[in-house]
Amino acid sequence: MVPSSLAKIEALQAWSGGAAVRLMDFSIDLGALLLERLTPRRTLASLDHDEHATRVAAQIMRELWQPPPSNSAFPTTAQWADGLRRLRTRFDGGTGPFPRALVEIAELLFRELLASSEAPVLLHGDLHHFNILSSDRRPWVAIDPKGLSGEPLTKLARCYVTRMPGFRQMSGFSAGALVSPR
Numbered sequence: 001m002v003p004s005s006l007a008k009i010e011a012l013q014a015w016s017g018g019a020a021v022r023l024m025d026f027s028i029d030l031g032a033l034l035l036e037r038l039t040p041r042r043t044l045a046s047l048d049h050d051e052h053a054t055r056v057a058a059q060i061m062r063e064l065w066q067p068p069p070s071n072s073a074f075p076t077t078a079q080w081a082d083g084l085r086r087l088r089t090r091f092d093g094g095t096g097p098f099p100r101a102l103v104e105i106a107e108l109l110f111r112e113l114l115a116s117s118e119a120p121v122l123l124h125g126d127l128h129h130f131n132i133l134s135s136d137r138r139p140w141v142a143i144d145p146k147g148l149s150g151e152p153l154t155k156l157a158r159c160y161v162t163r164m165p166g167f168r169q170m171s172g173f174s175a176g177a178l179v180s181p182r
Contacts, residue, residue: 005031008145077123113153121152122148
């Protein structure tokens, strides 16, 4: 598995612009990326018409799906699904701040998805309405990819759950809940 910053760089290089923000330059030593200029504060979430926003997000997602470069070492959806096991371990079999029913659904869906996976594609890893911004080059581009290899439909839920009421309150728990305590 590659560190997250390298996966982001490799994903942006693989997409060469297209439906993703263009990577102009980067410095691993400085931890810096130089990206094309986008329209700040104009995210897909700012659109009033949810049906149109959903079509745009789906189109961006499809454009980003491509075979992972042969020499890449992107993390896989199976490795990401392991976060659910770590969550259970951290909370002694419980689900911590997450509703038990949602975690159980996620566990079931990951099991089914991983058992029936199609050929892996390069996935954004965090594509949702707030990570799609307006651009001069094309109407909308994806930003802030995580870079992930897996079944094309794996990350569909992430794209649409951000539109659900209460998402902002629950999302604050996600990072800390899946990290092993030190």
